[in-house]
Amino acid sequence: QVQLVESGGGLVQAGGSLRLSCAASGRTFGVYAMGWFRQAPGKEREFVATINWSGGGTSYADSVKGRFTISRDNAKNTVYLQMNSLKPEDTAVYYCHARSGRTDWGQGTQVTVSS
Numbered sequence: 001q002v003q004l005v006e007s008g009g010g011l012v013q014a015g016g017s018l019r020l021s022c023a024a025s026g027r028t029f030g031v032y033a034m035g036w037f038r039q040a041p042g043k044e045r046e047f048v049a050t051i052n053w054s055g056g057g058t059s060y061a062d063s064v065k066g067r068f069t070i071s072r073d074n075a076k077n078t079v080y081l082q083m084n085s086l087k088p089e090d091t092a093v094y095y096c097h098a099r100s101g102r103t104d105w106g107q108g109t110q111v112t113v114s115s
Contacts, residue, residue: 002026002104004096009109012086016113020081022096022106030100034079035059035070038092038111045095051079064090086113 008020024031035050049060049070058070069082079096091113096106 001102002028002031002098002100004098004104004106006094006096006106006109009094009111011112011114014086014088014113014115016086017082017084018086018111020083020094020096020109020111022079022081024077024079024098027100028077028098031098033099034072035097036079036081036094037097038090038094039108040089040092043092048094049081083111086111088113088115 002024003026004022004024006020006022008018010018012018031053033050033052036048037045038048039045047061048064049068051058051070051072067085072079093108093110095108098104
């Protein structure tokens with residue numbers, strides 16, 4: 001099992017920026033991808049971004065393309081989500097996930113964007 005700890009959430013005004021971090025520990029040797037989902041109140045959890053652990057290939061939801069950037073630090077087993085030009089509709093709990101032979105999830109970090 002992979003343990004994931006997110007940090008970096010908070011309250012920001014529209015147009016502002018936040019950087020989320022997700023540190024992985026435990027059975028990380030089998031992880032081939034990590035990324036972020038988010039869940040707003042009353043809505044289903046949705047994909048935000050993902051990054052391949054070896055080649056670094058990335059994928060983004062259309063709603064965040066051009067505003068969010070996912071990156072990784074292999075030495076620290078950490079993935080980051082740089083969020084710029086934030087909008088009120090980005091308000092959600094952001095969850096980190098890691099894919100190996102299974103999918104593990106973090107506890108989530110709240111991001112609130114005020115208008």
